Amino acid sequence: MAYLELIHLRKVFGATVAVESFDLDVAKGEFVSFLGPSGCGKTTTLRMIAGFEQPTEGRIRIDGEDVTDTPPNKRRLGMVFQSYALFPNMTVADNIAFGLRMAKAPAQLIQQRVKEMLALIQMEGYGKRYSHQLSGGQQQRVALARALAIQPRVLLLDEPLSALDAKIRDELRNEIRRIQQALHITTIYVTHDQEEALALSDRIVVMNAGRVEQVGTPFDIYNRPQTEFVARFVGTLSTLRGTAGADGCVMVGGQPVRLTQPLSDKRPGDAVTIALRPETITLNGAAPGDNRLIAKVEGVTFLGSIVRVQLSVNGSTFVADALNNPNFTPPHAGDTVAISFAPEAARVVE
Amino acid sequence: MTGGRSLAARLFAWAIFIVCAAYLIVPLATQFDYSLRARRGEIGFTAYTNVLSIPEPDKVLQVQASPLKITLNLPRFYSSLLFSCLMAVLTIIVSTAIVVPTAYWVHLRVPRLKPVIEFFTVLPFAIPGIVLTFGLLRTYSGPPFSLTNTELGTVALLVGGYTIAVLPYTYRSVDIGLRAIDIRTLTEAARSLGAGWPAIILQVILPNLRVAVLSAALLTFAIAIGEYTLANFLFPDERAFGSYMASVGNNKIFEPAALTIISFVLVWILVLLIQRVGRGTGQTQMTGMR
Ligand SMILES: Nc1ncnc2c1ncn2[C@@H]1O[C@H](COP(=O)(O)OP(=O)(O)OP(=O)(O)O)[C@@H](O)[C@H]1O
Numbered sequence: 001m002a003y004l005e006l007i008h009l010r011k012v013f014g015a016t017v018a019v020e021s022f023d024l025d026v027a028k029g030e031f032v033s034f035l036g037p038s039g040c041g042k043t044t045t046l047r048m049i050a051g052f053e054q055p056t057e058g059r060i061r062i063d064g065e066d067v068t069d070t071p072p073n074k075r076r077l078g079m080v081f082q083s084y085a086l087f088p089n090m091t092v093a094d095n096i097a098f099g100l101r102m103a104k105a106p107a108q109l110i111q112q113r114v115k116e117m118l119a120l121i122q123m124e125g126y127g128k129r130y131s132h133q134l135s136g137g138q139q140q141r142v143a144l145a146r147a148l149a150i151q152p153r154v155l156l157l158d159e160p161l162s163a164l165d166a167k168i169r170d171e172l173r174n175e176i177r178r179i180q181q182a183l184h185i186t187t188i189y190v191t192h193d194q195e196e197a198l199a200l201s202d203r204i205v206v207m208n209a210g211r212v213e214q215v216g217t218p219f220d221i222y223n224r225p226q227t228e229f230v231a232r233f234v235g236t237l238s239t240l241r242g243t244a245g246a247d248g249c250v251m252v253g254g255q256p257v258r259l260t261q262p263l264s265d266k267r268p269g270d271a272v273t274i275a276l277r278p279e280t281i282t283l284n285g286a287a288p289g290d291n292r293l294i295a296k297v298e299g300v301t302f303l304g305s306i307v308r309v310q311l312s313v314n315g316s317t318f319v320a321d322a323l324n325n326p327n328f329t330p331p332h333a334g335d336t337v338a339i340s341f342a343p344e345a346a347r348v349v350e
Numbered sequence: 351m352t353g354g355r356s357l358a359a360r361l362f363a364w365a366i367f368i369v370c371a372a373y374l375i376v377p378l379a380t381q382f383d384y385s386l387r388a389r390r391g392e393i394g395f396t397a398y399t400n401v402l403s404i405p406e407p408d409k410v411l412q413v414q415a416s417p418l419k420i421t422l423n424l425p426r427f428y429s430s431l432l433f434s435c436l437m438a439v440l441t442i443i444v445s446t447a448i449v450v451p452t453a454y455w456v457h458l459r460v461p462r463l464k465p466v467i468e469f470f471t472v473l474p475f476a477i478p479g480i481v482l483t484f485g486l487l488r489t490y491s492g493p494p495f496s497l498t499n500t501e502l503g504t505v506a507l508l509v510g511g512y513t514i515a516v517l518p519y520t521y522r523s524v525d526i527g528l529r530a531i532d533i534r535t536l537t538e539a540a541r542s543l544g545a546g547w548p549a550i551i552l553q554v555i556l557p558n559l560r561v562a563v564l565s566a567a568l569l570t571f572a573i574a575i576g577e578y579t580l581a582n583f584l585f586p587d588e589r590a591f592g593s594y595m596a597s598v599g600n601n602k603i604f605e606p607a608a609l610t611i612i613s614f615v616l617v618w619i620l621v622l623l624i625q626r627v628g629r630g631t632g633q634t635q636m637t638g639m640r
């Protein structure tokens with residue numbers, strides 16, 4: 001049975017529809033991310049779960065209990081904010097203890113839990129510090145510990161890593177996942193960073209303009225996007241423009257491209273756009289049955305582990321990613337190269 | 351060239367500073383000098399001892415020092431100061447209890463009403479004290495309120511009047527304090543951790559407004575201690591420090607000068623005390639500024 005149920009949620013602010021027909025079942029212990037561009041309604045949905053926004057329509061159930069009309073301080077949920085929001089007048093230990101004090105827990109239990117939490121976030125010895133004596137990453141760890149100390153039914157995080165720099169972000173990302181798995185806590189994680197969502201989640205909810213576009217595992221979302229929006233938003237998409245040829249081929253600059261997907265509603269001569277992930281395009285050597293195209297190199301970007309090559313065929317520009325290795329000689333701008341990709345890697349998009 | 355300019359600028363700044371300082375210090379210095387000449391041909395503290403000393407028991411004025419009907423045998427300097435201090439403290443408590451939750455709620459829930467509230471809080475600047483006094487007296491001295499019939503009611507009226515009179519300072523100071531912290535997120539963090547409204551205001555908002563509330567309290571204290579009009583009309587027995595100072599000013603020659611110097615020193619001690627307390631919470635202030 002689902003642990004957290006969002007049933008047909010809808011939220012309207014004046015004339016803006018922020019969230020529309022949002023349905024989701026989250027299992028106990030599951031890590032679900034809300035992923036989408038700015039303004040798509042991620043925060044609004046999270047805030048409805050937390051109780052800070054009242055849904056215009058729909059119900060929210062946690063562990064079978066309808067909490068739609070329960071005030072936020074009675075929902076027993078943990079919340080972590082982008083801006084950390086530690087209480088500046090309290091020490092780290094007092095921040096972590098706050099929720100337990102509100103629940104009137106016995107002093108001994110509070111002391112013990114604070115100790116456990118500090119150990120969990122690997123910040124023993126920081127209990128007496130104030131938030132302004134901590135780095136951003138440390139503050140967010142404390143905020144996480146503070147939210148977890150009350151043993152919430154669901155942990156809600158709203159872009160918790162956005163204010164941190166790249167290195168700390170990666171570190172804390174792994175930390176969040178480790179802690180989530182250790183405690184087996186049901187988690188909703190809001191982000192607009194696809195890499196974060198892919199790395200952390202059991203399932204991802206991709207949102208666009210207030211609606212759910214697709215719900216699936218990171219693998220599904222990346223490899224089997226159901227809408228063009230999902231395909232474009234998650235990962236990079238290389239697109240090639242061509243026309244439908246006879247026998248189900250697509251002609252790109254006079255070169256035939258075979259697809260596994262049937263071109264059912266296209267007649268020969270109609271414009272067709274095909275989409276590829278950059279890493280499915282190979283620059284050196286084709287496997288039997290692969291499509292082959294002659295392309296012009298427009299530029300080369302060295303990204304460390306991968307080399308990103310900007311290419312053009314028949315006026316469409318797109319990118320191909322090659323894994324870097326010492327034996328690989330990257331092409332130069334102006335070169336003409338043969339590229340290849342498997343028929344099943346290419347999809348027709350609108 | 352820049353050196354020359356900055357020298358000129360510095361000289362100019364010093365000149366302004368000296369003129370302003372002189373404007374403030376010269377009257378004080380002459381008052382001080384005058385206050386020392388109570389005995390002809392002699393420099394001494396006679397005027398001060400006249401004000402401060404505890405006279406012989408048979409000369410003690412019996413003055414009720416508080417609304418609690420405690421009769422203290424103290425010279426009027428002390429009894430009136432005590433009375434006004436008590437009124438000032440009550441005003442600080444009442445105005446903090448009203449202003450902090452109100453300003454907080456406006457910031458959190460109805461920020462578009464901020465200009466309206468601000469307008470109302472500066473009204474006491476525009477309304478002369480005497481108008482406020484008569485307005486309060488006319489409204490509350492007769493039925494259905496009749497507050498002035500009882501000692502406690504009169505005190506309530508005085509404290510209420512002071513609370514309004516200091517509103518421009520208290521609201522502004524708390525408003526600035528609230529702008530310096532992210533109250534919306536802090537409130538949500540506290541709520542998600544199970545806190546109700548009283549706990550949020552007392553344990554999260556108020557402690558982070560410590561510096562703002564202290565500076566408001568200082569101003570309130572200074573104003574309430576010296577206030578004359580309302581105190582004198584509500585307590586015609588000249589119980590308040592303001593009334594006492596006025597009566598000394600009318601009836602004595604050297605003592606008013608001594609009293610001026612004494613109250614000046616008192617206010618300075620107060621300022622230093624409050625700054626000391628404020629600095630004790632340095633980390634709150636620093637994070638508040640972030
Ligand atoms: N309190 C509010 N009043 C009016 N409109 C709001 C309010 N909160 C959100 N909105 C609107 O609802 C829509 C969704 O906002 P929301 O904050 O949920 O987006 P988001 O996905 O979290 O975006 P971001 O990635 O920028 O944080 C936006 O169009 C926003 O302008």
Ligand SMILES: [Mg+2]
Pocket residue numbers: 042043044
């Ligand atoms: Mg958001």
